[in-house]
Amino acid sequence: MTEAVSKKELRPYLDRFDGHRVLVVGDLMLDHYIWGNVQRISPEAPVPVVNVVRESVLLGGAGNVLHNILTLGGRGILCGVIGADEAGRWLSEELKSKGVEIGGIVVEEERPTTKKTRIVAHQQQVVRFDHEKKGEISNKTEKKFIQFINDQLDRIDCMVISDYAKGVITEGLLESILPLALRRGIPVIVDPKVHHFSLYKKVTVVTPNHLEASQASGVDIEDEATLHQAGKALLKKLGCRAVLITRGEQGMSLFDKSGETTHIPTEARQVFDVTGAGDTVVSTLALAVSAGAPLPAAARLANHAAGVVVGMVGTTAIEKAMLKKALS
Structure with a gap:
């Protein structure tokens, strides 16, 4: 089913985003960008020579989820790990x-802060290199997180699990x-990683992309029939309320445990960079659900x-004004 919901019907939910409090639990990262231009190939190797113009540093991973919540008018609490480094x-x-309160940020001395450096020239990413140490957080850190999260539950409207498989999201x-x-x-929305799928049982919504949904369900998604098969398989596997499969240029498909399926065509007019798009989806979804939007409307806002x-x-x-303009 493709349910027609007008932009006008979605705008009241956006207006109610303000003040809703979302707890984000996940892998915190620093996104480092080096911006420049290319005018020649190196004589030393067949690689472009990037003339650096500027650099920027941004919140990444679970930090980007939180940042989106703030810029959309919500209030955020973050639970994650950093290293004892710059x-x-x-x-x-x-x-x-x-x-943002940083009581949920734990420093692990033996683990560097996850840092992704991207070199971008002429609006195109040339290369990315990562500084990171994967591996589960310590038992001590896990206990601190559990206590911190327990203390926040009476203050929040929604929880987001931002799983980048760097070690914060553990079975325990x-x-x-x-x-x-x-x-x-409290609604729980998960931006998943495939090898952790069995851990997300009974959550409200899980938001895999096309490839993750295919791998986690064991169904090769090639057409609408196999898409439905994968969506239903994930619902059964997790016992969650809904699965929202993001499908790139084909939009999104929402599978609800009630049996309803909502296909949502893409709103992207031009795609320059999909970096962080999944973070924006779960952030918007969390605030929309907190604001009382039914899941099909929340998915359309996302x-x-x-x-x-x-x-x-x-x-x-995404700034709230940007989303409001997209809905105008």
Whole structure:
């Protein structure tokens, strides 16, 4: 089913985003961009020589989810890990400057802050290199997270699990915090990684992309029939309320446990960069659900938001005014 919902019908939910509080639990990163231009190939090797014009540093990963929540008018709390390094200090100061409580940020001495450096020339990413150490957080850190999250549950409207498989999202953590949230009726929205799929049982919504949905369901998604098969398989596997499969230029498909399926065509007019689009989807979805939007309407708002950010280069948090303009 493709349900027609007008932009006018979506705007009241956007107006109710303000003040809703979302707890983001996940892998915090620093996104470092080096911007420049290319005019020649190196004589030393067949690679472009990038003439650097400027650099920028941004909140990435779970930090980008939180940033989107703030720029859309919500209030955010973050739970994640940093290293005892310059990148970690920058992230802490940046979060504090945005009025974010950092009581849920734990420093692990033996782990560097995850940092992704992208070199961009003429609106195209030339190369990316990562500084990171994957591996599960320590038992001590996990216990700190569980206590911190438990203390926040009476203050939040929604929880987002931002899983980049860097180590924050563990079986022990989810086994402890998901029942606590779900017993209180707090919606839980998950941006997943395939090898953790079995951990997301009973959540409200899981938002895999086309490839992740195919891999996690064991169904090669080649047409509408196999798309439906994959969506239904994931619903059954997880026992969640809904699965929202993001499908790039084909939009999104929402599978609800009620049996309803909603196909949403893409809103992207031009795609420059998909970096961070998944973060924008879960952020918008979380605030829309917090504002009382039914899931099909919440998914449509998220689709409009994603359509805006993929038209910009680099990790971008969508401003509320941008989304309002897209709905006008």
